[in-house]
Amino acid sequence: DAxxxxxxxxxxxxxxxxVTLRCKPxxxxxxxxxxxxxxxxxxxxxxxxxxxxxxxxxxxxEDRFSAKMPNASFSTLKIQPSEPRDSAVYFCASTRxxxxxxxxxxxxxxxxxxx
Amino acid sequence: xxxxxxxxxxxxxxxxxxxxxxxxxTVSPFSNLRWxxxxxxxxxxSLTIMTFSENTKSNGRxxxxxxxxxxxxxxxxxxxxxxxxxxxxCVVTPGGSYIPTFGRGTSLIVHx
Numbered sequence: 001d002a003x004x005x006x007x008x009x010x011x012x013x014x015x016x017x018x019v020t021l022r023c024k025p026x027x028x029x030x031x032x033x034x035x036x037x038x039x040x041x042x043x044x045x046x047x048x049x050x051x052x053x054x055x056x057x058x059x060x061x062e063d064r065f066s067a068k069m070p071n072a073s074f075s076t077l078k079i080q081p082s083e084p085r086d087s088a089v090y091f092c093a094s095t096r097x098x099x100x101x102x103x104x105x106x107x108x109x110x111x112x113x114x115x
Numbered sequence: 116x117x118x119x120x121x122x123x124x125x126x127x128x129x130x131x132x133x134x135x136x137x138x139x140x141t142v143s144p145f146s147n148l149r150w151x152x153x154x155x156x157x158x159x160x161s162l163t164i165m166t167f168s169e170n171t172k173s174n175g176r177x178x179x180x181x182x183x184x185x186x187x188x189x190x191x192x193x194x195x196x197x198x199x200x201x202x203x204x205c206v207v208t209p210g211g212s213y214i215p216t217f218g219r220g221t222s223l224i225v226h227x
Binding site: 004031041042043045048056091093095097102103104106107108109 | 147157160161164208213218220
């Protein structure tokens with residue numbers, strides 16, 4: 001398995017533009033998580049899905065952020081409109097609820113810079 | 116509130132030396148504790164997992180300890196190598212949940 005795949009790896013955009021981050025979880029994993037990582041706050045959970053259904057989005061900072069998971073192999077995190085304070089590294093992670101281990105497998109991240 | 120505190124925030128050591136990273140947590144009820152290694156520009160990767168009944172677990176030169184009574188864990192790195200330079204994140208998962216609490220991490224730099 002190729003692991004969790006994220007795209008793009010880097011995104012530079014101007015304030016006010018729409019940004020879409022993409023994630024393909026590991027096949028067979030039924031949980032998917034979106035995180036944001038900054039130097040100041042570390043890793044923060046934004047939202048997570050179970051079997052493609054959003055379970056908890058309390059970490060989503062504002063209505064400008066939205067996430068979808070239309071099927072088991074694809075998820076998006078959208079920011080509209082983007083602001084400079086959204087600049088961070090965004091990680092997607094997945095895990096499988098069966099088997100006893102809750103190890104989350106992380107993607108390589110998308111480094112977002114909003115000018 | 117569930118919290119995970121790590122110390123030190125950063126650490127610089129010479130290649131070949133040993134070091135120990137600390138993690139204190141208030142997560143309850145406790146399910147397991149993981150140490151993740153995050154290389155620059157990459158996502159975190161799990162090094163070890165410890166459950167309530169485990170005191171020590173090793174993964175090569177990495178040895179993790181857990182004291183569930185005092186809610187403390189440590190990660191000991193033996194004979195450090197340049198490739199050990201990374202951020203080490205302590206992650207605690209409460210019982211009955213898949214939602215972990217992350218520490219802020221310890222940034223380790225190993226100098227030749």
